[in-house]
Amino acid sequence: MPRAFITGITGQDGRHLAEFLHGKGYDVYGMVKGQNNPRAQSVIDEMPFVELVPGDLADLPSLVAALELSQPDEVYNLGAISFVALSFNQAELTANLTGLGVLRMLEAIRMIGGTHDNPIRFYQASSSEMFGKVRETPQTESTPFHPRSPYGCAKVFGHDIVVNYRESYGLFACSGILFNHEGPRRGIEFVTRKVTNAVARIKLGLQHELVLGNLDAKRDWGYAGDYVKAMWLMLQQDEPDDYVIATGETHSIEELVERAFAEVEIDNWRDYVRQDPKFFRPAEVDLLIGDPSKAREQLGWKPEVSFPDLVSMMVQNDLQLEAAKAGIEL
Incomplete structure (x- = not known):
């Protein structure tokens, strides 16, 4: 072995x-x-x-x-x-x-x-x-x-x-x-999981707002x-x-937030989101998008899970997790 x-x-x-x-x-x-x-x-x-x-x-x-x-x-x-x-x-x-x-x-x-x-x-x-x-x-x-x-x-x-x-x-x-x-195993301190966990808790009535920094930063997720x-x-x-x-696609944090709230059928997401300067980086990375051509051609690798499916996976996982912790039946 x-x-x-x-x-x-x-x-x-x-x-x-x-x-x-x-x-x-x-x-x-x-x-x-x-x-x-x-x-x-x-x-x-x-x-x-x-x-x-x-x-x-x-x-x-x-x-x-x-x-x-x-x-x-x-x-x-x-x-x-x-x-x-x-x-x-x-x-x-x-x-x-x-x-x-x-x-x-x-x-x-x-x-x-x-x-x-x-x-x-x-x-x-x-x-x-x-x-x-x-x-x-x-x-x-x-x-x-x-x-x-x-x-x-x-x-x-x-x-x-x-x-x-x-x-x-x-x-x-x-x-x-x-x-x-x-993914669902991401630490709660990372922005993606912070968003999906907060959205799940807001949907369940366990939390009332989501506090973030820069919503304009774009990432290849x-x-x-x-x-x-x-x-x-x-x-x-x-x-x-x-x-x-990489996936070769880029999405803003605002898009991540909007899509996560949509997953739990909340359209007025801006009512729940507040920006706080303490979450802004001293030096921001504004745009990241990778070209995975070499990996595709030489390794035969390509991503299988799309961005919408990734957000859905994480939100649904956090809904189950937070509901179980709070004793709420879904």
């Missing part, structure tokens, strides 16, 4: 990827930080087939030990400080984990890779936030980076160091430049379950490379 090692196993992408790889017949190992990680139990309950391994992206020896224990064929580095707004308040921590954490993982692979008959293949979760103040539209693998947040800056370092290790040491190391990808397939496909190629993973 092939073996996969996933950092960020407790996050949205980590759980989707673990399920996908398990379905492919992999032994799946997931890295968790700390002895009593509160999110570890949810992974155990949801996915008992995952073997959890201790490790920390801020600590190289722990990464070496985790790899020696799991002996993986593939490593997927999804762990990071991934909330952009938080990166402005904790810039140094973001740089250390989201940026230098990639370097440490590559070093750990390089240190033990020679002990394997089959060298470890590495996937790095790069981000569309690296494009930031975009130089061209749509964005491709060759579009210059201009990050607009500490998170984006850290991701650029991680992306560049993957290229460097690939070229310097011959590691099979790929980066997926993933545009925004969402896809479904996380589709995007993890692209991660796996990258590591099945003959040669390592980097790929933009």
Whole structure:
């Protein structure tokens, strides 16, 4: 059986990827930080087939030990400080984990890779936030980076160091430049889930308003379950490379909000939405839209869940979730 090692196993992408790889017949190992990680139990309950391994992206020896224990064929580095707004308040921590954490993982692979008959293949979760103040539209693998947040800056370092290790040491190391990808497992702090959860609660009479920042920002939103397939496909190629993973469509936050309210048959959505300056970023990323042509042509990958279906999926999930918590029968 092939073996996969996933950092960020407790996050949205980590759980989707673990399920996908398990379905492919992999032994799946997931890295968790700390002895009593509160999110570890949810992974155990949801996915008992995952073997959890201790490790920390801020600590190289722990990464070496985790790899020696799991002996993986593939490593997927999804762990990071991934909330952009938080990166402005904790810039140094973001740089250390989201940026230098990639370097440490590559070093750990390089240190033990020679002990394997089959060298470890590495996937790095790069981000569309690296494009930031975009130089061209749509964005491709060759579009210059201009990050607009500490998170984006850290991701650029991680992306560049993957290229460097690939070229310097011959590691099979790929980066997926993933545009925004969402789903019911998305954390409540992210705008998509914040919107769908609030809409569900408003429909159920549990909440009275939705407070947001910039409604004009546009994003290329896809479904996380589709995007993890692209991660796996990258590591099945003959040669390592980097790929933009996106839908090629862009939608504003206002459109997201309108569509979410329409899902619960509320037309006068503006009556429930208030903007607050505290939710505006110090430096905004106004428009992101990816060109996934390379992934389509070389990987045979394409998104399957449309934007309307994604919003519907998330709203319906949150309706069920919030109704169950409140003891409301739908």
